[in-house]
Amino acid sequence: MxxxxxxxxxxxxxxxxxxxxxxxxxxxxxxxxxxxxxxxxxxxxxxxxxxxxxxxxxxxxxxxxxxxxxxxxxxxxxxxxxxxxxxxxxxxxxxxxxxxxxxxxxxxxxxxxxxxxxxxxxxxxxxxxxxxxxxxxxxxxxxxxxxxxxxxxxxxxxxxxxxxxxxxxxxxxxxxxxxxxxxxxxxxxxxxxxxxxxxxxxxxxxxxxxxxxxxxxxxxxxxxxxxxxxEGKVVGGLIGQGSILSLPVGAGRERSLDRAACHALLLGEAGGDLRDVLIRPEHVRPAADGIALQVRDCVFTGERHALTLALADGSLLKAYSDERLAPGSMAVFSVERGWSL
Amino acid sequence: MRRLPHANSQPGWLFASVFLVILLLSAVPLGRLAYAGLAATFRSGLPPVLLETGTWRAFANTLSTSVLGMFVSVALGAAFALATSLSDIRRKRLLGFCFMLPMMMPPQITALAWVEMSGPASPLLKTLGIAPPLGTPQPLYSIGGIALLLGVQHAPLVFLAMQAGLAAIPRDVVEAARLSGAAPRRVLRDIVLPLALPGLIAGASIAFVSGVGNFGIPAILGIPASILTLPTLVYSRLASFGSQTFADLAALSLLMAAICAAGLAVQQRALSGRDYRTIGLSGASPVFALGPWRAPVEAGLWLVLLVILAAPFAALVASSLVPAYGVPLTTETVSLRAYGEILFRQSVTVTAFGNSAFLAATAALGLLVLSFATAYLLLHRKGAAMAFLLVLIEIPYALPGIVLAVAFILLFAAPLPGLGFSLYGTIWIILIAYLSSFFAVSLKPVLSAFRQIDPALEEAARLSGAGLGRRMRDILLPIMAPAAGASVVLVFLIACNELTVSALLWSAGTQTLGVAIFNLDDSGSSDLASALSVLVVAMIVALMALLEVLARYLPDGVLPWRR
Structure with missing residues (x-):
């Protein structure tokens, strides 16, 4: 062959x-x-x-x-x-x-x-x-x-x-x-x-x-x-479910982002140039401590609820939850991982 | 490594030979005709024939009969198309099929049948005892009579074009109008009729162009009354052969072609801005309930069919069964003498049967091979050359048969270069003209079947390891068989009944069935002409029935009388 x-x-x-x-x-x-x-x-x-x-x-x-x-x-x-x-x-x-x-x-x-x-x-x-x-x-x-x-x-x-x-x-x-x-x-x-x-x-x-x-x-x-x-926005958007956010990543060159880094980015603490960051919904979950986000939409898909969350600047983030969360309410979420495209 | 061939490439010889054959059948004769007309004009000014009053009288007759005939066709065709597509009348299929029959009938037979139906000598009227007194002029020997018959003959063309347009109107368009508050009558006026207009325009222009080129009807109805149209003028010029004949024929043919081109230009103009394609999902067509009007409408349609179809054919049968001209048909007078005469005793008709069968069969099979190769090329090659090829195939079919026949006379009158003999006067010139004229008829079913085949079927065979010949034999031919059958039967049907081309190209011993009928009628043997016509009509109906059986294996739009 x-x-x-x-x-x-x-x-x-x-x-x-x-x-x-x-x-x-x-x-x-x-x-x-x-x-x-x-x-x-x-x-x-x-x-x-x-x-x-x-x-x-x-x-x-x-x-x-x-x-x-x-x-x-x-x-x-x-x-x-x-x-x-x-x-x-x-x-x-x-x-x-x-x-x-x-x-x-x-x-x-x-x-x-x-x-x-x-x-x-x-x-x-x-x-x-x-x-x-x-x-x-x-x-x-x-x-x-x-x-x-x-x-x-x-x-x-x-x-x-x-x-x-x-x-x-x-x-x-x-x-x-x-x-x-x-x-x-x-x-x-x-x-x-x-x-x-x-x-x-x-x-x-x-x-x-x-x-x-x-x-x-x-x-x-x-x-x-x-x-x-x-690699890149097109592949990130095509493979799997995920939200691509344009966030200021500061001076960091690390592409794999942990929980602390993600939270810092989402709160806009890092400053600096904007970069595309991919965050998968399975890495965003309701938690006791983390960042507060508004629930825009909650759809029951069978095995779980699919959430659409809004950031302070209005950009949207997908997440999963076992519990139903009322649209319009605020809730605290932990973002476990992210990937800089 | 060995040089690799180009992907997708068909053998070069296939393209070259198909292109050459099409050039010979189309571009060369038409080029010869245009050259003859123009060269004479440049050399010695306008050909004298164009300055004769007779020519312009024929020109006026052609225009008036074609335009009047077009109106008759539009009235009849539109009424039948609207009724069978949009209303809830019963037996639509049968009505449609019967209405299409006049189109497949040879025009000279239509004319003959109508003459036998009306006038003082009509066996039908005599038998019924309502014939006008002898000496009364035959009312059909007139401009009005020619126009009426052209109208009947070409009404199916309007019917088909309009029906196709009506079938494309989706039901939801009508339902949306109803929900917007329009009553059925209003929907018909505001939605349905505007959408059906392009089909009507297209049908009307085809009817006009067909009327201009028709030879059989003005030949039977016009020549006895000295009413000449351009096709019959060409015919009579050829009969009185003189030194100026060729230049005259070329000039008259170009004049006819110009009228057709003008007709098509008017159509283009009328159609522009009326492209209503791809409007919604076409599923079921809308249907309007006629309510109390249904029975009267049905009765009216069947009455029309009785007058334009049943009565003329009955008259034809009656006149084939009477022993002599002008005798009423009764149980005492009925005789099959005419049939015995044409089938066994008259060598002219026996030869004509043989000639027509040979010409039709050879043209049908030869064109099938050519259509197969051409359709294969058209699907696998794109570009300007292929578009040009299609135009070359369409022109000889679109042109009046008379024009094409003149082109072949001009091309083959002189001995063939280097061979020293002439095709003119032999059966081969008729065969070549048939190949040219009916190529488009043969190609259509084959090409539409090819277009319906998923190209992956052939590609799968290639990947399996099949070369061109093997793919043709194992995959394409078996799938194409019904369309190939339809192509052969259609060409056979049309070629068997053809008169216009052979009327100009025949000579002693090469007469066709169409020529035989025409000559028998011309020499006063209307009983023999009728008997021969009855046999031809029976053959047409049988072949059409055969195609109806094939129809469910065929792509849509292959059979001219089905949409």
């Missing part, structure tokens, strides 16, 4: 602005990378360049020892040994489930009993063996998704690409499919690249998250790392 390397990859459409701008990225063999970003950030274009449907206007893509895309030319998709789960699943409506899954094998010259056996093995993995003779139209959304996955699995591709595969499924089915994807990754050992705009999905699945915005790559890190130490 092979490592996938993107070198200063750019894609500009005729005359327009760059959809992807100078992205460099290494996906190690067997890794599971989530490409995360708002819609229109260039993540799908990047994925389509990796698949070979689009040609970069600058930079190159290297798979193992081989250059597969440059601005001059690209290895056709049919010769890349990659597989993809499309957002629409792209099941061929005129073929049965078994024919859909077996088609890549057929193109590789596998026939007869071997074709049938390998197809059924792939269908077994996604637990669809008993629907092999159905047409895609007769399947539910989750089942179609699993057929698309089985079609990827059947040829042991070097790289599996997933383009927002859960976007068309309802919430319950998503959780079940996330499980299937994790399982699929562990079992196949394939390098996987997963495009999504849903940060919870990215966190739950990937070993690494790459955040993109406006065609540029902003940060690549493991999920827990990117959650605790996001």
């Amino acid at each position: 092979a490592t996938l390397i993107l070198n200063h990859l750019s894609k500009a459409y005729d005359g327009g602005r760059a959809a992807v701008n100078g992205v460099s990225l290494t996906v190690r063999d067997g890794g599971f990378l989530a490409l995360l970003g708002p819609s229109g950030c260039g993540k799908t274009t990047l994925l389509r360049m990796i698949a070979g449907f689009e040609q970069p206007s600058d930079g190159s893509i290297v798979l193992g020892e081989r250059v597969i895309s440059t601005a001059e030319g690209a290895l056709p998709p049919e010769r890349r040994n990659m597989a993809m789960v499309f957002q629409s699943y792209a099941l061929w409506p005129h073929m049965t489930v078994a024919q859909n899954v077996g088609y890549p094998l057929k193109l590789r010259g596998v026939k007869g009993e071997k074709l049938r056996r390998k197809t059924m093995e792939a269908l077994d993995v996604v637990r669809l063996a008993d629907l092999a003779e159905r047409r895609p139209a007769a399947l539910s959304g989750g089942q179609r998704q699993r057929v698309a996955l089985a079609r990827c699995l059947v040829t042991s591709p070097d790289v599996v690409l997933l383009d927002e595969p859960l976007a068309n499924l309802d919430r319950h089915l998503r959780a079940a499919m996330e499980e299937t994807f994790r399982d699929f990754h562990a079992r196949s050992g394939a390098t996987m690249i997963y495009v999504t705009h849903d940060q919870a999905e990215a966190m739950a699945l990937a070993t690494e998250i790459a955040v993109m915005s406006e065609g540029r790559l902003l940060q690549v890190a493991a999920p827990n790392e990117i959650y605790a130490r996001p």
Whole structure:
């Protein structure tokens, strides 16, 4: 198998602005990378360049020892040994489930009993063996998704690409499919690249998250790392729930802020230049001593109450509480941690 | 390493060969026509034909019949479109289907049927005993008669254009007006009719342009009364072949093309500022309850269909069954002689069946291959070249058939360079003109089906390892099969009934069904012409029924009589 390397990859459409701008990225063999970003950030274009449907206007893509895309030319998709789960699943409506899954094998010259056996093995993995003779139209959304996955699995591709595969499924089915994807990754050992705009999905699945915005790559890190130490306002706003406050941070260069530092900042004691500080709601809780803040809003979300608090200058801070607090009242909160962006 | 090909690239030969074929079918003949018209003008001033009073009389006749016909089309088409889209009348589908039938009928058959229905020799009127006395002039042999029939023939075009507009009016727009306090009549006037206006304008202009180019109706109704329109003038000029003929034909054709262009320009003008797309969610269409008026409205619509459809066809059948012209149809006089005559004894009609079947089948299958390649290119390549390609395909279809036929005469009259023989007078010139004229008809279902296919279906096949040929065979062709079928049947249907192009391009032995009907009527054998027409109508209805069966596998808007 092979490592996938993107070198200063750019894609500009005729005359327009760059959809992807100078992205460099290494996906190690067997890794599971989530490409995360708002819609229109260039993540799908990047994925389509990796698949070979689009040609970069600058930079190159290297798979193992081989250059597969440059601005001059690209290895056709049919010769890349990659597989993809499309957002629409792209099941061929005129073929049965078994024919859909077996088609890549057929193109590789596998026939007869071997074709049938390998197809059924792939269908077994996604637990669809008993629907092999159905047409895609007769399947539910989750089942179609699993057929698309089985079609990827059947040829042991070097790289599996997933383009927002859960976007068309309802919430319950998503959780079940996330499980299937994790399982699929562990079992196949394939390098996987997963495009999504849903940060919870990215966190739950990937070993690494790459955040993109406006065609540029902003940060690549493991999920827990990117959650605790996001780089910059865009990443901080995209990953997890959190409030980004513009606060005077004084002379301090320390980015990780403890309780005392947070309180000093929130009370405006430090003075100096304004910096963006990220404070996560789980780090703000009602306490016996701390700082007094006004409760603007209190919404019961099931497992707890989500609070919106107002600072003296009117900026808003999110927090969680086990108890209901009346909107308009003042309460004392402890801010445990903060992160200077 | 080996040089890598460009991503997305189709084989270069595909683009090059498609482009070349389209140039040959469209740009070359039209360029030849424009050159012939303009070169003669530059060399020796305006062609003399443009200075003749006869030409300007034909010009005036063309304009008056087309404009009057357009008003008839608008009245009929709008009434049917409003009733079937917005009211609660019953049997809307059947009403709509019947109303569309005149559009698919060859115009010369429509004209023939109406002539058989009215006038002193009508077998229908004679049988019913209400025929006017012999010697009374046939009322349809007049400007009014031509206009009326053009109106009936092209009313479905207005109907379709308007129905599409009405279907796009979402119910919530009407409901919002009702909640604002407007009564149904007020909603109709203030909301629905203004929104339906663009469709009406578009339909009216298509009806006008189709009227300008129509040959079959003024040929049957106008020539006996010496009322010539531009298409029939071109036809009679070609028949009286002279030294000036080519320059005259080119000049007359350009004149006709100019009228069509002016009509379309007026439409553009009227439509500007009336782009009402994307207004709310289009789900269910609004429906107005007619209450006590429902039964009278239904009766009125069916009565119209009786007059414009059932009665002419009954007259046609009746005149095909009488033994001789002017004899009433009774149980004693009924005879199938005319059918036996055209099917077995007249070599002219037997040849015509063979010619039309060959031309229609070859054009339909050839165009399918071409449409497939073109649609694939159009979807995968963007840019000015592709837009230009689409325009080149649309022009020959939009132009009057007469103009196109003249262009091919000019192109192929001289022997082919280097080969020493001429295509003029052979069946091949008709075939090439058909390919040019019906390309747009064939392309439409294929292209709209291609546009509906999720591009990911092909991309998934590429990633699975399938090359271009393999993808076409395994993925695209099976999915496209219904649309391909519709394309073939539609072209076959239209080509089989075609008269205008072949009327100018035929010669002994290459006559088509349309030409055979026209010639039989012209030589006074109205019984044989009627019998042949009845068979053609039966074939049209059968092919339309076949397409109706295919319809549920087809993208919307592929069948011209369904929206």
